[in-house]
Amino acid sequence: AQQIMTHLQTAETDDSTIPAALRRFLHNRLLEACGAVLLLASALLCVSLATWSLEDPSRSHAVDKEPVNWLGTWGAYVSDELIQFFGMGVVVLLAIPVIWAFRLLTHKAFVQPARQIVMWLAAAWLASACLSMVTPPGTWVLAAGLGGGGGDVLTTTAVDVLSLGLKTGFAKFLIFCAGLFAFFAAFFRAIGVFPVDLVLSSQLFGERSQDVI
Numbered sequence: 001a002q003q004i005m006t007h008l009q010t011a012e013t014d015d016s017t018i019p020a021a022l023r024r025f026l027h028n029r030l031l032e033a034c035g036a037v038l039l040l041a042s043a044l045l046c047v048s049l050a051t052w053s054l055e056d057p058s059r060s061h062a063v064d065k066e067p068v069n070w071l072g073t074w075g076a077y078v079s080d081e082l083i084q085f086f087g088m089g090v091v092v093l094l095a096i097p098v099i100w101a102f103r104l105l106t107h108k109a110f111v112q113p114a115r116q117i118v119m120w121l122a123a124a125w126l127a128s129a130c131l132s133m134v135t136p137p138g139t140w141v142l143a144a145g146l147g148g149g150g151g152d153v154l155t156t157t158a159v160d161v162l163s164l165g166l167k168t169g170f171a172k173f174l175i176f177c178a179g180l181f182a183f184f185a186a187f188f189r190a191i192g193v194f195p196v197d198l199v200l201s202s203q204l205f206g207e208r209s210q211d212v213i
Contacts (some may be wrong), residue, residue, distance in 0.1 A: 028107045035104030042097045048075035049090055052083055060084060086149030089128030092187070096120045099191045111192045119190035126183040129154040133176050151166050155179075 048071045056067040067076035082090050082106070102109075106159035109117055132147030132155045144152050153177065162171035188194070 010155065018111050023143055031107050031109060033105045035101045038104065039096055039101035039186050042094060042101060044071065045078070047071060048079040048095055049082065049094065051075070052079040056079075056080065084142065085148050085150040086128045086143070087142065087144060087151055089124050089148060089151060092127040092183075093120075093124040096123065096187070096190050103192065108192070111194075116190050116192060120185045122147055123183055123186035123190050125150055125154060127151075127180055129158075130176060130179045130183060133172060133179075 048069060051068065051070040053068045053076070054061065055063070055065075056076035057063050057065060057071055057073060058077050060080060067073055069075040069079060071078075082093065086093055101114075128147035128148070128151030130151075132145040132151035134146050136142075136146045141145065144146065147155070156174045158179075159168065159171055162175065166174070
């Protein structure tokens with residue numbers, strides 16, 4: 001009876017019912033499928049943003065005309081919302097999912113999915129805030145700055161608060177430096193690279209450099 005119970009308990013475990021090699025194979029194929037879907041979605045969003053036009057119909061520009069956006073009305077609305085809010089920060093918004101996609105294709109799963117998604121949005125918004133402090137060129141078509149409306153709101157609020165005790169110019173400088181630091185911190189956390197990984201990479205690079213010398 002004890003042998004039968006031992007056999008039944010062993011049969012209920014994943015290790016006996018599904019071989020480790022098969023589990024690994026299915027896990028890798030699932031990661032590759034998710035990476036391919038994410039890469040395709042990123043490519044479609046890239047096309048939508050690349051063919052964005054201020055004259056296309058959108059929530060902020062109600063006109064009765066055919067959009068020039070390659071993805072049609074849907075692409076015109078989505079790209080306009082993103083560019084109006086993030087400005088050139090959409091580059092970061094798009095870049096991080098592309099990095100995720102390539103990591104999934106190479107069988108590297110998310111470390112902390114929920115936190116990485118939050119850090120992704122935070123990195124894009126912080127990039128927009130830093131960009132909003134840069135003077136836009138004369139060809140810039142938006143009423144907001146390079147960081148879009150979202151970047152302008154974040155920067156303006158921070159400047160107003162710090163200006164209560166500091167000179168405006170110095171407050172802007174501090175905000176830009178802090179925003180840049182926070183952006184890189186959020187960016188690396190979003191793509192799943194943590195400080196310990198950077199330290200280990202720098203140590204490994206240093207050891208290799210000494211070997212070469």
